[in-house]
Amino acid sequence: MAMVEQSALLGVVSVALGMVLSPGPNMMYLVSRSISQGRRAGIISLGGVAAGFLVYLVGANLGLAVLFAAVPELLAAIRIIGALYLLWLAWRTIRPGGVSVFTVQDVPADSPRRLFTMGLMTNLLNPKIAILYISIIPQFVDLDRGDVLLQGIILGGFQIMVAVSVNLSIVLAAGAVAGFLTHRPSWLRAQRITMGSLLGVLAVMLALGSSGTFTPHLA
Template sequence: MMLVEQSALLGVVSVALGMVLSPGPNMMYLVSRSTSQGRRAGIISLGGVATGFLVYLVAANLGLAVLFAAFPRLLTVIRIAGALYLLWLAWKTLKPGGVSVFTVQDIPADSPGRLFSMGLMTNLLNPKIAILYVSIIPQFIDLHKGNVLLQGIMLGVFQIVVALSVNLSIVLAAGAVAGFLSNRPIWLRAQRVAMGSLLGVLAIMLAVGKSVTTM
C-alpha cells in the first residue's frame, strides 16, 4: 500500500501548477533576471527560489504549523510583508516610465551570490508559499497511514518538482518572449499594465486577508 494516495499526489500537483502558473513574486523576479542578465542568471536565481522551497519544506514538517498556531501574528507579519512587496512590484511596473518584466534592460549585472540570495528571499517572503506548506499541503496527509513526517516530505517534494519544472521553463523562454515583445510596443505596454494591475489587486486581497491560494 502506498504511503501517499495517488489522489493526494494529484491534488498537490494540481495546486502547485495553479500557483506557479499565476503571476507572483517568484515569476516576476525570475523573468526580470533572465531578460536583463541572461539564462544563467535566471537559473542561479531559480537555485535561490529552490532553496526557499526546501526551507519551508523542512520547517513545515518540523513543526512550523505548530509555531504559527502558537504565534498567529507571525503568519500575519509574513502576509503583510508579502502584500507590501507585491505593491512595490506593482508600482514599479505601473509608474510613469515603468517597464514590463519582459523588457530587456541595460542594468548592472548582479553577482551570482546576490542573484541566489535575492531568489531565496523572494521565495521566503512569498506568503502564498507559507500558506501552501502550513495549511494546504497538510490537508492531503492521511493520519491513518501513519508516518506523517514522511508523507509531508513526499508531498512537498512533488510540489517542488512541479514548481521548479515550470519556473525553469519560464527562465528558458523569457528571452524569446522578450524578443517577441520588443518589436511590438503596444503588446509590451499592455502586458505591463495587465501585470502591474494584477499584482496590485493581489496585494490588496492579501492585505485584507482574502484567499491567496490562486495567487
C-alpha cells in the first residue's frame, strides 16, 4: 500500500501476533468458554471481542489523528511507552509460576447474547488492547506520508485480522490443546519462553527506532 510502508505493516503484524499469543484476558475468556461450553460459544464470544477491537480502532484513530497532527512530538514518547509495556508483557509471559490459559475450569453456561456482551466488555476493559491502540500502533504512523487517520485505520485493520484469525484458531482447537498440554507442561513452558522472547525483541526494536521516522525497521 502506498499510504503505509511494508515495514510498518510487518511491524504491526509482528506486534499483534506476539500479543495475541501471550496469555491475557481475551485469550483466557475465549478459551474458558470454548472448553466449558463448546466451540459455538467460543465463536460467539469472539464476535464480541472483534466488536471491541472495532470500537478501539474508530475511537482511538479519530482522537489520535487530531492530536498527532497538532503535537507530532508525542509519537516519540509513545514509542518509548509502548516499548516499556512490551517488556513488561514479555516478563509476565516468561516468569515462573504462571497458570496455563488452557487449564480446564468450571464456568456457568451463558446465552449467546451474554456471551457476545461479555466478549465485548472483556476486550474493552483489557488494558493490553488499550495500550496497543494508544501507545504501540500509533508509533508506526509516518507523518510524512500524510492522512494520519487512514494510516491508523489500515494498521489497526491488520491488527484486527491477525487477532481474530489467531483467536479463532485457538477457539476451534481449545479442547484438544487443553488435553494435550495437561500432560505436557514442558511444552507450555517452551511456548511462554518463545512468546516472551518475541515480545522482548519487539520492545527493543521499538525503543531503538529512529526518531526521524515513526516506522521502525522491523522488516
